[in-house]
Structure formats: C-alpha cells, structure tokens
Amino acid sequence: MHYSSKPYLIIPFMLCFSSPFLSASSLFHVCFDKNSISPGYDFSLSKLASLLQANVPPTGFGVGSVGQALTRANGLALCRGDASKSDCTTCIVEASKKIRVFCPSSKGAIVWYDTCLYKYSNEAFFGQIDNKHKFYLFNTDDAEEPDFNEKTKNLLTRLVNKAYTSPVLYATGEQELGASEPIYFNWVVYGLVQCTRDLSGNDCKKCLEAIVSEFPDCCEGKQGGRIVGGSCNFRYEVYPFINTE
Template identity: 60%
Template sequence: MSLPRPLIAPFVLSFCLLFPAVLSTGPLFHKCFNQANYTANSPFASNLKALADLLYAKAPPTGFGLGSAGQGRDQVNGLALCRGDASSSTCKACVREASKEIRERCPRKKGAIIWYDNCLYKYSDSYFFGEIDTANKFYMFNTQDVKDPKYFNRKTKDLLSGLVDKAGNTTLLYATGEMELKKSMKLYGLVQCTRDLSANDCKKCLDDAIAELPDCCDGKEGGRVVGGSCNFRYEIYPFVNA
C-alpha cells in the first residue's frame, strides 16, 4: 500500500492519507491550483469542454497531447500525458475519465491538474507549455522499510539517474529499467516527462525530482515523486506492462 503525500512548497503537509484498495484505479491526487473562477455557460466553460475533446483525440495515438481552445482571456491551455507503457485504449479511457473528474473536483476553477496511475491531465488559463512545473507535486511511498537503507538508497539513485539519461535520448522522454540487488532481489524503475519539455529540461526536472528521494522515500521498498512535468517510480516488483 502506498501513501500519497502532497506538497505545498516549501513545506510538506503534516498529514498522510491512506487510499483503500478499492480506489486503486481512481485518481492518485489532484490540485486546483488556480482559484480564479469561470461561470457556467461562459466562453471559458465552452473552451474547457472543447479542450477536453481535443486532448481526448490527440493523446491516445502517441500517449501525449497538448493544445489550446479559444482566444484571449477565455483561452484554455492543456495537456494530457499517458504512462509510456499504457495502450492506446487505456490512454483514451484515462484521459476521458480525467477530463470529467477534474471538472467535478475543481468546479469552475481556471487551472487544475489530476494524476492517475496511467495518465495526468492539466489545464490552465495561463500558457504553460515548455515550462517545468515546480508548483504541482506529490509523493507516494511503500510503507515497508528495507533492511539496508543506505545501500538501497544508493542503488535506487543509480538506477533512476541512469534512466534519466536514457529518457533524454528518446522522443518519448520515457524510460524503464531494472537492476540486480543483493540476495536475488531486483529493483525496477520508470521515469517520464511531458513532451512539451526539451530533453535538457526533462533531465533537469527529473534530476530535481530524484534529489528529493531522501524526503520522499528514504529506505522505502517503493516510491514516487510525481509532478506536473515529470515523474519517477521505483519498486522491488515489476510494475511496467510488457
């Protein structure tokens, strides 16, 4: 079981919420990051629905889509990113669910983000493409501790850092891998960035996320740092679809 830990920079919230297994396919976390409101039946509301249709069409074929709907102060900008191992049908279902759920959880807000296991979905009245999102982030970690945290932490960082270099050399900005540990144990990892970032910005985003390992997941059997522009995950069991 994992614990999501939301962040409000520069402080970590002092509570943790345990999600029951029945919600494992639901959202991992969401944030209404813009408290400005739009009104029902307004041009902004219509553009937000148009954006949802646009991302629903654009994301599944390649696992990523971005775009804008409307003009001027009523323009809505958004992106959807599916996990690199998600099928087109899984991606489509996740993006559709995310676009509906975020409007229910952040009603009439002009900026919001929601994360699922298989996708993230973000929209804003501000133009954010190509910028590293440092404001929207949360942690998840396995409640089980490893027996040799110093060794395990070092190996985890080595694996993830190697995957960062691998991801930066692909057009998908996504990489997975595994590493042998002591006593026939294996460590599995995944890193991914939104594809509006350059390869260099993707590397910076992931390097900064990995630097948070001591705060996120010190000595834990599994963990994630999940943000609006990049994320990583590691576990001691296979979790990536072949």
Template identity: 50%
Template sequence: MLCYKTIPLGFLVFCFFIHSSFGASSLNHFCFSHENYTADSPYDAHLTRLFTLLQTKVPPTGFGLASTGQGLKKANGLALCRGDVSSEDCTTCVVDASKDIREFCPNSKGAIIWYDHCLLKYSNVDFFGKIDNKNKFYMWNVQEVQNPTLFNKSVKDLLSGLAVEASEAAAAPKFYATGELQLDTFTTLYGLATCTRDLSAADCKKCLDGAVSELPNCCSAKRGGRVVGGSCNVGFELYPIVGT
C-alpha cells in the same frame, strides 16, 4: 488504500501506498488557479472543447497539447499517458481525467490530476514548455528495507541512469524510460522516469534530476517511492511497476 497528509504552506502532498495498481482512481489532484469561471461562460465552453481535443489527440502517441479560445478566455491543456499504456487504456484514462477534474475542481481555471496511467493539466495561463515545480507530491511504500545505505544508493544510481535515458530525445522520443537493477539473487529493483513531451531534452533532464534529488525527503529506506510532478516523475519498487 491511500492516505494523504497535506503541507499547509505549499503544494506538496505526502501519501502512502501499498501497491502501484489503483484501477481508475486518481492518485491526486490540485486545483491550483486562484481564478474561477462560471458555468456556461466562454471559458467553460472552451474547456469542454479542450478536453474533447485531448481525448482525440493523446491516445495515438500517448501525449498531446491543445488550446481553445482566445486571449484571457483561452484554455490550454495537455495530457500524458504512461509510456507502456495501450491506446485503449490511454483513451479511458484521459476520458476519466476530463470528467473527474471537473468534479474535483469545479470552476477552477487551472487544475491537474494524476492517475497511474495518465495525467491531465489545464490552465488559462500558457504553461507549455515550462517545468512545473509547484504541482508535486510524494508517495512511498510503508515497508522499509534492511540495508538502507546500500539500497538508497542503488535507487539513486538506477533512477539517475533512467533520467539520462528518458531525456535523450533522439533515442527516446517518448521521454520515458524503465529499467531494473539486480540487487541480489532474489531481489530486483525496478525504476521508471518520464517527462511531459512539451519540455526540451535539457529541461526533461533537469526536471528528472530534481525529482531524484528529492527522494531522500520522502523515500529513504522505503521499499518503493515516487516523486510525482506536473512535468515529470520518477518511481521505484521491488516489483515490476509497468504493465499494471
């Protein structure tokens, strides 16, 4: 069960989670544009076409960009599936996202939605290749660890290393990395770092480093946590967080 608390003066949303597998339910969404479109308008038609293109382009590689229309009526969008997700599950996630974002953000010219397996974002403003620092939220496990100082350091070490690995475009073209760190005989820390692939390698690293630096704001001493954004996200848990 998810529980959200919204910060009135910003886009940050804080929430709790017990387990990382949420099925087809979205993790969160923002209707971030202050502009609206009307039903059956050119932008509405372009958005429908955009979602169809993304549903086709994204699953084979796990990422895709598309634009439809011209000028002020242009719709730009991207979708990213988690690096370990199959093409079939990626398709399902992007299709669900296309449907749900219409329901959650009716008539908004810009919106973003996140799931465990994918994210989808669209806007009438060209945002490709730019770090999205506005659309962001935190998640954390309500349980705490017994040795927070040592644990927090281990989390930072693991995720900082994954940020380097994920942003090395030549070695990791998916801008995606997972890893683990053995804390003791019985405890393993698991981590994940990923970026949308419209970013440069340098901007991916910058985005991930920023996300890691925000972990103390939400997730200090927690057994698991995430910083989830429009361009990148990092997460850690004391159980495997991929393949679910």
C-alpha cells in the same frame, strides 16, 4: 493522509494490484487560479477535453488550446509510457471529466492517475518546467538491504540519462540488489522515469534530476516510492509494475 509543510502531499501507500492499470481512482489533484469562470471559458474547457481525448491516445501525449483572449484554455495530457492505447483513452476520458468535478470554478487544474495526467490553465505553460505542483507517494514497508538506497538512486540516475535523450522522454529499467537474508532470494528494484513531451530534452533532464535529488526526503529506506509532478515523475518498486506487453 499526512500533509507536510512543503507544497506537496506525502501519502503512504501499499499497492496490491496485479496490473498497473486496475485502479480507476485519481492519485491526487490540484486546483489553482480559483476564480469564477465565465460560460465562454467553461465551453473552451469542454472543447479542450474533446480535443485531447481524440489526440492524445495514438501517441500517449498531446497539447491543445481552445478559445481566444479571456476564454482561451490551454491543456496538456500525458499517458504513462507503458500504457496501451485503450488504457490511455480510458484514463484521459476519466481524467478530463473528473477534473471538472474536483475543480469546478478554477481556471487552472491538474489531476494525476496511475496511467495519466491531465492539466489545463488559462495561462500559456507549454515548454515550461512545472516545479510547483508535486506530491510524494511511498510504500510503508522498509527496505533492509544496506545498499538499497544507493543502488535505487543509481538506477534512477541511469534512467534519467536514458530518458532525456529518448524521443518520448521515457525510460524504464531494473537493478539487481543481491541476496536477502533470511529470505534468501535476489531482490530486484524496478524503475520508471518520464517527462511531458512539451519539454526539451535538456529541460526534461533538469526536471528529473531535481526530483531524483529529493529521493532522501521522499522515499529513502522504503521498498517503493515515487515523486509525481506536473512535468516529470519517477517511480520505483521491488516488484515488476511496468507493462511489457
């Protein structure tokens, strides 16, 4: 892992899974508001986990609050738009357990998996764009096609415009890049963008436009990459990674 001077993590990665849902390990996590938590708040986090585990999988998204005053815990969970109900359930259950292991004494935390994110805080955060918690992932293989960066960014921009008007704030698509030499086959780039559904459509657009603008810092010239945040994310690859079943 290589840490940058910015408040996010840049991690080279190579994916070799045949299914996007085979990885059970988390991608990254952040613990914040690192104060000792009371037994009452700890109990609220346990109740919140049960609430989100039950409410999120049917639609792929949910928010909830448990407790009062100093014991109040607010939580949010989102599954990737192409995740099945069973994959969503598995991910939310795993995330809600592991986040307590990763951040045992923090009042706020967020953990990302390939299939879902899970976040909680003692502060009310619903409906607010989370620009603070964010990280980059990119494929270490370079893209040699001369128009790769331009066409990939155009694809992501097109998906942003599609996602923010969608009821589920999610969109996928692909862009043909043309023939590649000396391999002589047509390259296609596949893309996905998504926002947490506590955001308005306009705030989703703002969130996605902001991270797409960081494409040159994250992934320019790379065959795959993503920027993953607390409120929105994008991903692109030169292989089909989106579940269409």
